[in-house]
Amino acid sequence: MNLEALLDAVPGYAKDLKLNFSSVMAQTELTKQQAWGTAVASAVASRNSEMIQAVFGEAVNHLNPPVFDAAKGAAALMGMNNIYYRFHHLSKNEKYANLPARLRMNIIRTHGIDPVDFELWCLAASAINACGKCVDAHERVLREKGVSEETINAAVRIAAVIHGLATVFDTERVAAAQPLNA
């Protein structure tokens, strides 16, 4: 389903999310590439098929292939790192932070696109995957690269809305498959 049709199908109880989507995607704090890359990374992190399909279908009009790949790559990488480093953050045993990770993450060096954008998408995915250490680390890097809190917050808005919508589509799919008895 294309994005417009999918959003049209959002039930009334989630109308806020539907309206938020168009406004967050139009935020002037982000470039079009940043906004759509954030949407791609957030859709991946939110794990809902309809959202991924619809966002990808529209994002391909705004992101050229290496950029699209980088957004997916950022979310894929965070799928791994948010678990690994969140564990370090959650465990009271500080020794874990000193053990070598031995996990490849070369895409951080080889993605070939604007490093600010890549970092922004890592932050969005980390916000959805709820890794505190990751959120702090990526936020710090972005600020060191001169990105404002307003821009960072704008990306997190997109992540939040996409995640919310993803839960709606998951819910509606289940509800349609198993209608409640009257």
Add this chain to the structure above:
Amino acid sequence: MLGVGERFPEFSLTATVSRNKGSEFKTITSDDYAGKWKVFFFWPKDFTFVCPTEIAAFGKLEKQFRDRDAQILGGSTDSEFVHLAWRNNHEDLRDLPFPMLADIKRELTGTLGILDPKEGVAQRATYIVDPDGIVRYVSVNDLAVGRNPEEVLRVLDALQTDELCPCNWQKGEPTLVTA
């Protein structure tokens, strides 16, 4: 012996690359495989016992090395014809997926310092060279003891795995500067 951190020497050698008539041999130089890691491993003599098991074992792992952007290059001081005869003769070497360098003038093995002083042939030396041409790992075994290619793969993997994520940075460590 050439060690870690040094530049791998320039070379230009004939290599046996195939059993197909007309395309058995190719000149391979230090300029080839640009941008790739290289895994050089040398053995003393063709047609001996320990060598085929090792060479075939590297062959079985070739795809895993290739996935890691690494080219395997085997070699000894035998000529390219001896390499070809050996490949034709030994079942485990028939479909070897990587070149066998013929360092018959002992130029490369001599410069590397891996010629056995008593036997005059290459010792069982393994070099991992990064895309910038720098040696990042070297190991040598005595003539009689074979290598474990899985270990070489493990080291290559470790050399390629950097903890680049800012999530790992400890307080006070320098920040990462991206290209």
